[in-house]
Amino acid sequence: MALLEVQNLVIDIPTDAGVLHAVSGISFSLERGETLAIVGESGSGKSLTSLALMDLLPRRAQRKADRIAFDGTDLQSISASGMRKLRGNRMAMIFQEPMTSLNPSYTIGNQLMEALTCHRRVPAKEARDRAIHLLEKVGITAADKRMGQYPHQLSGGLRQRVMIAMALMCGPDLIIADEPTTALDVTIQAQILHLIADLQKEFGMAVILITHDLGVVARVADKVGVMYAGRLVETGSARDVFKDPRHPYTRGLLECIPVPGRTQPGMPLGAIRGQVPNLIGKLEGCAFRNRCDFAAGECAGTIPLAAPTPAHDVRCVRLPALEATA
Amino acid sequence: MLAFTLRRLVVALSVALTVSLIAFVLLHLSGDLATSIAGPEASPAQVAQVRQEYGLDRPLTVQYLDWLWRAVHLDFGNSFYFRTTVASIIAERMPVTMTLGAISLMISLVIAVPLGIIAAVFKGTLIDRLALTFCVLGQAIPTFCLGLGLIIVFAVNLRWLPVSGTAGWMNYILPSVALGWYAVPAVMRLSRNGMLEVLSADYIRTARAKGLSPAVVVLKHALRNAIIPVVALAAVQFGFMLGGSIVVEAVFSMHGVGHLAWEAIARNDFPVVQAVVLILAAIYITLTFVADVINALLDPRMRVA
Known part of the structure; x- marks a missing residue:
């Protein structure tokens, strides 16, 4: 049984101008110990998807799905207190803003220990020992001293390490990392990602990594889902998606990043023309067609899943024509 | 925390000093105190006597420092109306x-x-x-x-x-x-x-x-x-x-x-x-x-x- 199963997840946000279809029917599943990377531009709905899994969406956003199941438990019929028992305990989250994600008024130690003690009746000493142990695990030196410090006394990279340690406090089965490195310096970004990958191997957790950094994905992900305008346009193993990208959007994205061996020095990198469409109102056809070089009349109709291989799904009606010319 | 408290204390004291100075000056700007104390029917000699009695003939700075010194010791002088000390x-x-x-x-x-x-x-x-x-x-x-x-x-x-x-x-x-x-x-x-x-x-x-x-x-x-x-x-x-x-x-x-x-x-x-x-x-x-x-x-x- 899959650890996480999502079928046809929809997130609608009512606005003054009409309903914003932030996520329109995405499905994926995740096994224990696996890493799924969800990539896409800002506004593609990837962060909302992660919040929807934790049931932490803003109040006005509406979540619908045919099924959202975590380890066999249906998250749509679970009570609020049942969801609280899972949150932070068996599924934890790392956010993208380490600077503001810790409470400025409480010490690091207080906030770390609380993550454990709110789920388990353990002596304070045990919670403290675990917090110190995990701070050391995430590469924080003088962990004992850090426990008594306040968030404003720590750099962004250190705060994100604290957030990761906090997510690990209860030994979760799933960690959702929502652009964990976006707010950090480039050198720190790599460290944090390696850290997450190492910890995952050590603790055997499943990880959902939300990012727009394809370079990262290529290194750490088992599976990749490419999101565009609230839909998953291509899903597959990281290997398949990178070696053999099929959707025009995925190809466009991959042309935007330099790849050693493929990109020649001095050669211009690609760029995808146009802009992400407005998601308010009724959406029909392929959302990428106004930016796609291969668009045709049929792209305005419904787009079924084209499955070239069982594990590699692409949503593109032009696929057969495209692959014939290639 | 101690440094913060001390700094705030210095600020508080300087504000208090400023207020005392303003209170003192305003009162002296409101007219000749000796005349008001002596009353409207008093003769110039009586006014002069009041002025000397209350120390109002001294330079303003001396009067201020004297008043401040006594105010710090909660001595605000006597009320003109109630025949007792202001402090009481x-x-x-x-x-x-x-x-x-x-x-x-x-x-x-x-x-x-x-x-x-x-x-x-x-x-x-x-x-x-x-x-x-x-x-x-x-x-x-x-x-x-x-x-x-x-x-x-x-x-x-x-x-x-x-x-x-x-x-x-x-x-x-x-x-x-x-x-x-x-x-x-x-x-x-x-x-x-x-x-x-x-x-x-x-x-x-x-x-x-x-x-x-x-x-x-x-x-x-x-x-x-x-x-x-x-x-x-x-x-x-x-x-x-x-x-x-x-x-x-x-x-x-x-x-x-x-x-x-x-x-x-x-x-x-x-x-x-x-x-x-x-x-x-x-x-x-x-x-x-x-x-x-x-x-x-x-x-x-x-x-x-």
Whole structure:
């Protein structure tokens, strides 16, 4: 049984101008110990998807799905207190803003220990020992001293390490990392990602990594889902998606990043023309067609899943024509 | 924390000095003191005698330093009207005003802070709108109206509480409600806004992501940050209550400092006016200092500033 199963997840946000279809029917599943990377531009709905899994969406956003199941438990019929028992305990989250994600008024130690003690009746000493142990695990030196410090006394990279340690406090089965490195310096970004990958191997957790950094994905992900305008346009193993990208959007994205061996020095990198469409109102056809070089009349109709291989799904009606010319 | 406290203390003392200087200068700008003391029918010789007796012939700086030195030792001279020292009059009146102010502040905080939190948590619902309506009504009723209304209902008609005076603790209930009411709208609004701002903060989302219960999220993670501006406001409001208790003291015939100030101004009793101004200012400055220290205790980031 899959650890996480999502079928046809929809997130609608009512606005003054009409309903914003932030996520329109995405499905994926995740096994224990696996890493799924969800990539896409800002506004593609990837962060909302992660919040929807934790049931932490803003109040006005509406979540619908045919099924959202975590380890066999249906998250749509679970009570609020049942969801609280899972949150932070068996599924934890790392956010993208380490600077503001810790409470400025409480010490690091207080906030770390609380993550454990709110789920388990353990002596304070045990919670403290675990917090110190995990701070050391995430590469924080003088962990004992850090426990008594306040968030404003720590750099962004250190705060994100604290957030990761906090997510690990209860030994979760799933960690959702929502652009964990976006707010950090480039050198720190790599460290944090390696850290997450190492910890995952050590603790055997499943990880959902939300990012727009394809370079990262290529290194750490088992599976990749490419999101565009609230839909998953291509899903597959990281290997398949990178070696053999099929959707025009995925190809466009991959042309935007330099790849050693493929990109020649001095050669211009690609760029995808146009802009992400407005998601308010009724959406029909392929959302990428106004930016796609291969668009045709049929792209305005419904787009079924084209499955070239069982594990590699692409949503593109032009696929057969495209692959014939290639 | 110690360095922060000391720095704030230096600021507080310099503000106090400035206020004392202003109080002293203003009084001397208000006309020739010797003439006022001696009275309108006094002869020039009598005025000159008064001037010498009260030390008003000395240079202003000397007079100021002398006055300040004595004020620091709580010696404010003698009242022109009551034939006794200013210090003893104020000492006699102060407990009434302080008790009234403290109870009023407590009443307003106990009503306003929970109301603000509830309104924020249930933002946009009927509860929130009722709380805001309650607030607007509160602001619309002047203190003396509320005071008189309370007297009519609870003292005259129901006979539950005394009409006026300062005989026992029962006498303080109605005036404290009347005076405390005045601070409720401001404190409630600030608590509500502070809470709303904090509730949308990222660290609140983190707290929820940990699986904490809504009560812990609001009362531990949100309240402590939301209450910071309220502490500063409460200190200022307490100052206003001490100064603004004149009306309430008049309505309920309570002989506090507010009442004294009003009498002293009417009787040209300068030493009393000067002392009341100085003492109220000193209390105000102390309150602000205390609020700063409490804020620093609540918010570790402020300890550096």
